[in-house]
Amino acid sequence: MIPVGDHGLTCLSGTDFAAIALLMQQNAEVIDGALQANLSSLQEYSNRPWAIATTTATTTVAQTTGEWPGTGFFSAISLLSNGYSQVGFGIDITSQTISPTLHPAGWYMMGGSATFQATGAVTANSRRDLAVEWAFPEGGITQYGEYSISSVYESNTAGDSASVAGMFFADGTRNYFYDLTWSHRNAASTMTANAGARFWIVYFGSGVTV
Amino acid sequence: MATCTPIYQLPVPTGDDRPCDIDDWSCAFAEAVETQLDALDAVVNRTTTTIPMAQVVMTEPLSFTEQVGSVTNFVFDTVLADTDNMFDAAEPDRILVNTAGLYSLTARVYGDAVGTNFASLSLRFRLNRDGVASTLFTEQRGWTNVAGGINFYMTPSAVSSFVDGDFITLTYNFNSTSGETLTFRRVQLGATWLGDVP
Numbered sequence: 001m002i003p004v005g006d007h008g009l010t011c012l013s014g015t016d017f018a019a020i021a022l023l024m025q026q027n028a029e030v031i032d033g034a035l036q037a038n039l040s041s042l043q044e045y046s047n048r049p050w051a052i053a054t055t056t057a058t059t060t061v062a063q064t065t066g067e068w069p070g071t072g073f074f075s076a077i078s079l080l081s082n083g084y085s086q087v088g089f090g091i092d093i094t095s096q097t098i099s100p101t102l103h104p105a106g107w108y109m110m111g112g113s114a115t116f117q118a119t120g121a122v123t124a125n126s127r128r129d130l131a132v133e134w135a136f137p138e139g140g141i142t143q144y145g146e147y148s149i150s151s152v153y154e155s156n157t158a159g160d161s162a163s164v165a166g167m168f169f170a171d172g173t174r175n176y177f178y179d180l181t182w183s184h185r186n187a188a189s190t191m192t193a194n195a196g197a198r199f200w201i202v203y204f205g206s207g208v209t210v
Numbered sequence: 211m212a213t214c215t216p217i218y219q220l221p222v223p224t225g226d227d228r229p230c231d232i233d234d235w236s237c238a239f240a241e242a243v244e245t246q247l248d249a250l251d252a253v254v255n256r257t258t259t260t261i262p263m264a265q266v267v268m269t270e271p272l273s274f275t276e277q278v279g280s281v282t283n284f285v286f287d288t289v290l291a292d293t294d295n296m297f298d299a300a301e302p303d304r305i306l307v308n309t310a311g312l313y314s315l316t317a318r319v320y321g322d323a324v325g326t327n328f329a330s331l332s333l334r335f336r337l338n339r340d341g342v343a344s345t346l347f348t349e350q351r352g353w354t355n356v357a358g359g360i361n362f363y364m365t366p367s368a369v370s371s372f373v374d375g376d377f378i379t380l381t382y383n384f385n386s387t388s389g390e391t392l393t394f395r396r397v398q399l400g401a402t403w404l405g406d407v408p
Contacts, residue, residue, distance in 0.1 A: 004237065004240040004241055004244050005241070005247070009240040009243060011233065011237035011238075011241075012233035014233055017229075017232045017236075018232075023236055034247050038254045042254055042257070045254075107265075107291065107402070109316070125353065129363065148318055148365045149320070150364060150365050151363040151364070165316050165365055167265055167316055167400050169291075204261055204263070204402065
């Protein structure tokens, strides 16, 4: 038998050309294994884990005077997922503890969108922030690893909207939290985040190098 | 004389072929299969082992006073990820496309401004193809009479198809009523390959 390439295929030489049955068996097994390995990789690639949470209830948020983090506002959700069904999108950043076994190392894309309006008067040109936050516990406190924020200054209108997206990196050694939060500086009244807000995450694979 | 399968041209013997020539046919067959397995490996390894992506950051604050600005490229000094030779330090204002396909573009732009008479801040994803620049997406914010200055956070995102040789820039254009001072604190630009474009 003469080796061909690096997948393990072989062919006959002038001295063993009668071993056709053995050749076909060996090559068939090599081809079977190579095709299955590639099929599995392609299936994993085309079915990357993702989750989308949609709020099903409105949430009232009081004014915050500091910078982010804001307030989680997903009190009731409809969750779609193809691999993150164990992830809970709660109303508090501490309720989303994720072990490394659920968050493999690599890059993730997360984003969100929301609409909102003041429950009463609008403080003209006051700021609203929609933020995606990526944090982990260390030394007994929450450390914020990365964030994406979209800020809007509302000028006395009947509501506004914001969307935010960003790439986040998990090193595979930490328990991560992630949350979509809302904060505002509308001193004249509280604000309502409307039902239908979205929070989504998709994983880009473990082989992405940094 | 062996014939071949119609799609991948795998040689197979016919009834006219001599049994003693089976070694020639078997080697031609194995080599043809090896070629197809190599081609499949190239696709799978490109998509699952390393997805083309780049994340670059401008970490040094950029401060300026402007009344009527012009469209200007951000310049990046730090690479967070680059899996397809998409960033060249000799041309630090762009992300290069070396693998054609559909890409997701994301950016984080954080900063602050003093004064009260702001007009607008526009951020643009721009494509340069064969020397011709075009705008893919614009995100604009306007502020009026915000006492005490502002902190701004913008995260534009877009999806677009690119071909080998294209490059992507993130630009800013600031206008104010009477020449206010704006500072960019941190700017991050990213491009992530999503798939082939048929």
